[in-house]
Amino acid sequence: xxxxxxxxxxxxxxxxxxxxxxxxxxxxxxxxxxxxxxxxxxxxxxxxxxxxxxxxxxxxxxxxxxxxxxxxxxxxxxxxxxxxxxxxxxxxxxxxxxxxxxxxxxxxxxxxxxxxxxxxxxxxxxxxxxxxxxxxxxxxxxxxxxxxxxxxxxxxxxxxxxxxxxxxxxxxxxxxxxxxxxxxxxxxxxxxxxx
Amino acid sequence: xxxxxxxxxxxxxxxxxxxxxxxxxxxxxxxxxxxxxxxxxxxxxxxxxxxxxxxxxxxxxxxxxxxxxxxxxxxxxxxxxxxxxxxxxxxxxxxxxxxxxxxxxxxxxxxxxxxxxxxxxxxxxxxxxxxxxxxxxxxxxxxxxxxxxxxxxxxxxxxxxxxxxxxxxxxxxxxxxxxxxxxxxxxxxxxxxxx
DNA sequence: CCGCAAAATGCAACCGTTACACATACGGGA
DNA sequence: TCCCGTATGTGTAACGGTTGCATTTTGCGG
Numbered sequence: 001x002x003x004x005x006x007x008x009x010x011x012x013x014x015x016x017x018x019x020x021x022x023x024x025x026x027x028x029x030x031x032x033x034x035x036x037x038x039x040x041x042x043x044x045x046x047x048x049x050x051x052x053x054x055x056x057x058x059x060x061x062x063x064x065x066x067x068x069x070x071x072x073x074x075x076x077x078x079x080x081x082x083x084x085x086x087x088x089x090x091x092x093x094x095x096x097x098x099x100x101x102x103x104x105x106x107x108x109x110x111x112x113x114x115x116x117x118x119x120x121x122x123x124x125x126x127x128x129x130x131x132x133x134x135x136x137x138x139x140x141x142x143x144x145x146x147x148x149x150x151x152x153x154x155x156x157x158x159x160x161x162x163x164x165x166x167x168x169x170x171x172x173x174x175x176x177x178x179x180x181x182x183x184x185x186x187x188x189x190x191x192x193x194x195x
Numbered sequence: 196x197x198x199x200x201x202x203x204x205x206x207x208x209x210x211x212x213x214x215x216x217x218x219x220x221x222x223x224x225x226x227x228x229x230x231x232x233x234x235x236x237x238x239x240x241x242x243x244x245x246x247x248x249x250x251x252x253x254x255x256x257x258x259x260x261x262x263x264x265x266x267x268x269x270x271x272x273x274x275x276x277x278x279x280x281x282x283x284x285x286x287x288x289x290x291x292x293x294x295x296x297x298x299x300x301x302x303x304x305x306x307x308x309x310x311x312x313x314x315x316x317x318x319x320x321x322x323x324x325x326x327x328x329x330x331x332x333x334x335x336x337x338x339x340x341x342x343x344x345x346x347x348x349x350x351x352x353x354x355x356x357x358x359x360x361x362x363x364x365x366x367x368x369x370x371x372x373x374x375x376x377x378x379x380x381x382x383x384x385x386x387x388x389x390x
Numbered sequence: 391c392c393g394c395a396a397a398a399t400g401c402a403a404c405c406g407t408t409a410c411a412c413a414t415a416c417g418g419g420a
Numbered sequence: 421t422c423c424c425g426t427a428t429g430t431g432t433a434a435c436g437g438t439t440g441c442a443t444t445t446t447g448c449g450g
Contacts, residue, residue, distance in 0.1 A: 009447050013397070037436060048399050053438070060437070124319070156362050156377050160355055167351050182351050189380035204416050208428070232405060243430050248407070255406070392450090399444065405437090413430070420423085 017055045017066075019045040024063035029111050033119040061125040064112075072133035076140045088141055089190055092161045093183040100165060100175040123166075130162050137162070157190050212250045212261075214240040219258035224306050228314040256320035259307070267328035271335045283336055284385055287356045288378040295360060295370040318361075325357045332357070352385050 023044035027036045038060060042049045056062045075095070082091035103109050116122045138158035142151045161183075168178040218239035222231045233255060237244045251257045270290070277286035298304050311317045333353035337346045356378075363373040 007448070009396070012447085016398085038438090039436080049437095050400070050439095051398055054398070057438095124323070128319070150364060152362060152364075152373050152376050153380060156359070156380065159358060159362060163354060163358065164351070167347060167354060169345060169347075178347050181347050185348060185351065185384035188384040189382070202417070204427070207416090211429085233407090234405085244406095245431070246429055249428070252407095393448105394450100395446100395448085397444100397446075399442100401441085401443100402439105404439080406435105407437105408435080409433090411430105411432090414428080416427080417425095418423100419425105420421100 016045070016047060016051070020047065020052060020055055021063055021066050025112065025115075028064065028119075029115050033115065033122060061122055064116075064122070065125065065129060068129055071129070072136055075133050075137050079137065079140045079144060087187075087191065088144060089157070089161075089183065089187055092157075093179060096161065096165055097176050097179050100168060100179060104175055127166060130165070131159075134158050134162055153190065157186070160186060211240070211242060211246065215242065215247060215250055216258055216261050220307065220310075223259065223314075224310050228310065228317060256317055259311075259317070260321065260324060263324055266324070267331050270328050270332050274332065274335045274339060282382075282386065283339060284352070284356075284378065284382055287352075288374060291356065291360055292371050292374050295363060295374060299370055322361060325360065326354075329353050329357055348385065352381070355381060 020041060024036075024041045027040055027044060038049055038052055041063065042052050052063075053059075078091050078095035079088050082088065103113060116126060134155075135158075138151075138155040139149060141147075141158055142149055142154040145151075145154065147154050164179055164182045164186075167182060168175050173181075215236065219231075219236045222235055222239060233244055233247055236258065237247050247258075248254075273286050273290035274283050277283065298308060311321060329350075330353075333346075333350040334344060336342075336353055337344055337349040340346075340349065342349050359374055359377045359381075362377060363370050
């Protein structure tokens, strides 16, 4: 059996991938997303354009969203492995607040967030990334509450909870306060769910 | 003063536009959205590819969404000119139910709806069309309730109400019943709004 | 050292989109 | 009626994103 010792090979692969992602983020922030071509990114990372698609088959937008891997697992886990006595809704709220705060905490992320929010192609892509996991979350909620798999209340909660992340705006109160406000409203409707 | 008598000119323009839209719908349903190129549509309508962009600068997806014109006005009007004594939320619900039922009523629309729902590019586009009016709706709600223009509860309601349209699924109960279920949940949180 | 497979390359082609210069046909005023 | 301005349509060239493929390079294991 082949032990997965990481050799020069996989190291270089990860290295190339990181060079591409870093170059893309830097160039996008510098010149703006639409003003940077894949050729530019490839040259900045000193690889061929074809290589970009080998590493990021999802396309140009995916270049700067590297951490999508286990979002779905974490999302479902937040519901399934919530503290005893905590409602599904509160577990989701805490998870989403943690997600939202995590970004605004590191001040290095500010230009990155500004880039994503000011580029429709990127914010739409981010939305799609989250929505891809919506069905799994809805299924988890439905199962936890004993509802049928396509229960519309479960699907609505899954959708509305995730979309809460995109409702927060920089102006006004903090991320945590805004998410709390939304979930306070949601709780009145869905409060019964999950104990 | 030039009375806007419709002459041969505008008639031919509308004719070309309709030929394009009809050809697109037919071809997309026949072969699938991704298997039809703009060249195919242009040839089916017997025009040049350039002409397609003269009529539909928004691009390929817009070819089959011709009725976007006054959606925003209708949406805002549903809130602003609601019956006395009716809450904002109920007015929105009634409007959205009417929208949802209108489509499923005509059985001719069935393949069209199936096309949109089975093509990510199209359902995303439909979503974006609605979301484009979300800010106006949120502003109207905020003004009606006396909240500040960027009130997050108003923005959340505007967003969640519109998204209710995309939560309904063909299986299970009727469109009306599903939207009612969602709005019954929302009403517990936002019921105070708008009297 | 050799050969296999992964990684990277270069190339060609397609599609959606934009820009532009050109043709055509309609409409309104002289 | 004629003519001119202009809305509409055409053709072409170019660009960027994307895919496929044939080829070369490179690390890995025997």
